[in-house]
Amino acid sequence: MLRSSPETVATPPLTSPDAYADEVRAIIVNRPGGPAALRLTETETPAPGPDQVLVKVAAAGVNFIDTYRRSGVYRVAFPHIPGSEGAGTVAALGQRVAGFAVGDQVAWASSATGSYAEYALVDAARLLPAPAGLTLDVAAALPLQGLTADYLTRSTYELGPDDVALIYAAAGGVGGLATQMALAAGARVIAAVGSAAKIETVAGLGVAPHDIVNLAALADLTRDLPAAVRERTGGAGAHVAYDGIGRDTFAATLASLRRRGLAVLFGGASGQVAPFDPQELNAHGSLYLTRPKLDDYVASPDELRERADRLFAAAAAGRLRVAIGRRVPLADASGAHELLESRQSQGKIVLYM
Numbered sequence: 001m002l003r004s005s006p007e008t009v010a011t012p013p014l015t016s017p018d019a020y021a022d023e024v025r026a027i028i029v030n031r032p033g034g035p036a037a038l039r040l041t042e043t044e045t046p047a048p049g050p051d052q053v054l055v056k057v058a059a060a061g062v063n064f065i066d067t068y069r070r071s072g073v074y075r076v077a078f079p080h081i082p083g084s085e086g087a088g089t090v091a092a093l094g095q096r097v098a099g100f101a102v103g104d105q106v107a108w109a110s111s112a113t114g115s116y117a118e119y120a121l122v123d124a125a126r127l128l129p130a131p132a133g134l135t136l137d138v139a140a141a142l143p144l145q146g147l148t149a150d151y152l153t154r155s156t157y158e159l160g161p162d163d164v165a166l167i168y169a170a171a172g173g174v175g176g177l178a179t180q181m182a183l184a185a186g187a188r189v190i191a192a193v194g195s196a197a198k199i200e201t202v203a204g205l206g207v208a209p210h211d212i213v214n215l216a217a218l219a220d221l222t223r224d225l226p227a228a229v230r231e232r233t234g235g236a237g238a239h240v241a242y243d244g245i246g247r248d249t250f251a252a253t254l255a256s257l258r259r260r261g262l263a264v265l266f267g268g269a270s271g272q273v274a275p276f277d278p279q280e281l282n283a284h285g286s287l288y289l290t291r292p293k294l295d296d297y298v299a300s301p302d303e304l305r306e307r308a309d310r311l312f313a314a315a316a317a318g319r320l321r322v323a324i325g326r327r328v329p330l331a332d333a334s335g336a337h338e339l340l341e342s343r344q345s346q347g348k349i350v351l352y353m
């Protein structure tokens with residue numbers, strides 16, 4: 001059961017390297033399972049390796065990949081401390097780390113140890129200075145979904161004013177940010193949402209009301225969504241479709257694209273897509289298909305920094321709205337996962353310590 005939460009996460013007071021306890025609270029998963037597998041535990045504070053930084057976590061981002069790891073869809077070693085995203089304060093530095101100091105406010109999209117914990121280790125090369133002007137909970141909410149939306153809309157397919165993009169889960173985390181970035185690039189967005197409650201949210205991002213499709217109102221998603229997209233594009237279809245839902249939507253994605261369009265399958269919130277026949281790409285008009293992941297678009301520290309700088313600058317300047325849908329205490333991580341998997345959430349869910 002989800003407990004209530006404060007409006008913002010306080011900046012942690014700790015700045016001294018020896019001020020942390022040996023035992024800290026963390027969420028642990030002992031064996032794969034549903035949200036109830038997430039248990040609060042006490043664990044040893046991890047010690048940084050030579051190129052690592054120990055961070056005191058103020059807030060951790062909750063992402064769909066955390067649910068895949070918890071449930072065993074993606075293989076991890078158990079016991080497993082979930083979470084790869086967060087923001088907080090540098091508590092200690094490995095011997096070879098330069099460029100960060102104890103007390104610095106930082107954010108990250110990929111921690112070396114789980115971020116659902118009061119302390120986590122982050123490789124120095126993956127650590128980002130937290131942007132001035134953003135609270136730590138917003139800094140925690142943004143990196144993973146924001147960097148993903150950045151590479152999807154700029155690099156997997158470089159959106160411009162002549163493009164029509166179909167974006168699923170447009171009231172969600174990645175979808176909400178990608179929708180804003182696509183509109184900022186001048187593209188037209190046809191936004192798919194899973195309930196009437198999400199229509200207003202997506203309209204608030206700037207999508208034209210006529211271009212918002214409520215999937216719950218369609219009798220047959222595979223037949224009716226492509227028809228809705230074609231009806232709105234003079235019969236042609238979308239140039240690109242961003243599909244993080246997967247199993248339930250993939251057939252509709254292929255059928256919604258125009259000739260030589262690009263299907264970007266970047267997740268499986270409804271389940272993974274079954275193996276399929278490449279002849280389908282031929283049958284739908286010489287389509288392209290890609291299955292990208294964030295790691296491959298931030299592999300070098302330079303690319304990571306370039307994307308993060310752009311992302312944080314846009315958020316700090318108010319050009320990118322970071323919607324935190326729910327703030328949940330660490331102890332209630334299972335409630336956070338239940339909410340994300342229930343399809344009821346909007347924007348980002350963050351855990352605070």
Ligand SMILES: NC(=O)c1ccc[n+]([C@@H]2O[C@H](COP(=O)([O-])OP(=O)(O)OC[C@H]3O[C@@H](n4cnc5c(N)ncnc54)[C@H](OP(=O)(O)O)[C@@H]3O)[C@@H](O)[C@H]2O)c1
Pocket residue numbers: 062063064065144145148168169170171172173174175192193194195198244245248266267268269270271292293294295340341342343344345346347
């Ligand atoms: N490849 C990458 O680099 C990368 C990186 C980050 C995230 N992702 C993927 O991006 C997707 C979105 O992640 P997110 O963290 O931003 O989550 P999110 O979009 O905030 O939440 C998931 C959304 O998926 C939709 N959905 C449709 N069918 C669903 C089902 N059966 N169960 C649950 N949700 C369903 C729901 O929106 P509607 O009700 O509006 O349909 C739901 O709100 C996930 O597939 C994730 O794995 C990929």
